[in-house]
Amino acid sequence: MNTLAEENYLKSIYHLSFDAETVSTNQIAALLNTKAASVSDMLKKLADKELVNYAKYQGASLTPAGKKIAVSIIRKHRLWEYFLVEKLNFKWDEVHDMAEEMEHISSTELIDRLDKFMGYPRRDPHGDPIPDSNGNFKNHKLAPVATVKVNASCVISGVSDHSPIFLQYLEKHKLTIGKTINVIDVIEYDNSMIIQTEDNKIHISRDVANNLLII
Amino acid sequence: MNTLAEENYLKSIYHLSFDAETVSTNQIAALLNTKAASVSDMLKKLADKELVNYAKYQGASLTPAGKKIAVSIIRKHRLWEYFLVEKLNFKWDEVHDMAEEMEHISSTELIDRLDKFMGYPRRDPHGDPIPDSNGNFKNHKLAPVATVKVNASCVISGVSDHSPIFLQYLEKHKLTIGKTINVIDVIEYDNSMIIQTEDNKIHISRDVANNLLII
């Protein structure tokens, strides 16, 4: 199959492809915490294997074969996260690094049985959709709270920052998946927002409003 | 922590140490499907890290630190095997390779919670004992069926060959963990045995009798 490094590159390119057709060397390097030179090398290898389309200086995109591998890794990652939270009682801010390792367990039979064991969950603990065993899933982009108008209400449905520190902040203020919130006010000066949750009234910064997603 | 290769070496040395104080380069090479030269290199590295005791040409043994790592990997392997069989309904001959990958997932918190989730099982699907979270477990050697006298009866408690082909053979003849068997006869010519199980009477070869363990 593919090496761990290759899988991580494919996954990164997939995630970065959400916003653009083609992904730059520097973007990949930043996400993988590596250097642009290393990325150039790897893109050449992945292009040889026909997993990415790559033209020097022009960025990269996934081929159908590369995309299939990326989606399968994302499926594994999200199912393991669900397992860790729902079966082993970890908190949503604790599971990312573990799932990062577990997503590379190769057996697809294993992951399909895990999926069945858990009753075919459709979203992981962070609200991200879980691809089915054929790699199909609706990946429609959610809007950030920052786009909500004053007096409008909405339901928290995802996050675009998965870091423990952000998730812990949300947890602390009960801003978790499924909660309904109402925007009370937007402070023009810094674009921070006052929101009313089911539990209390909170003042959130622009950063938070940008990384908290709603339907 | 340690690399995947290092962990596999430590595990191999642990398993081979069952019969002897010190383990030879060739024994390790055979078990890991690698060459003696590679083993020499790695033993040097592991000795530098004080995980094995190693003197050139004299074989290797684990230090307490090395043994601790080896036992922790074995704990992970056996708990994942139990999970795969008991929760995901795999058969006992299907789980070895998957567990071989899963044993390298690093988090000990994860494995302790998995242990709890499954109710602290004491033996894996092949009858091997599962170390507790402190690394303690009774690892007393089981006797092969080959040592049982005619007319004596005993309970199948383990296997010393974990290969799918052997496990499938046992499954087919219902020679599984917990079954009681009675030795009817031993054929002197080839040391094969006629045994009576709860289900039927079977003629097993010396090889089978050597790899099937009883209490």
Next chain:
DNA sequence: TAAAAAATTTAGACAAGTCTAAATTTTAAT
């Protein structure tokens, strides 16, 4: 649109882990 800045690639080096072939040490056999 030419120079400066930013992005990217190439060249060459390195570490981990493996291999083959040759050299060395240990063990077995006479």
Next chain:
DNA sequence: ATTAAAATTTAGACTTGTCTAAATTTTTTA
């Protein structure tokens, strides 16, 4: 107690994935 055989180690090479520094290409800016 030598010699032959077996086991083990060393030397040198190769692969994967990484890095720094230098070279090249693209983009930006004036």
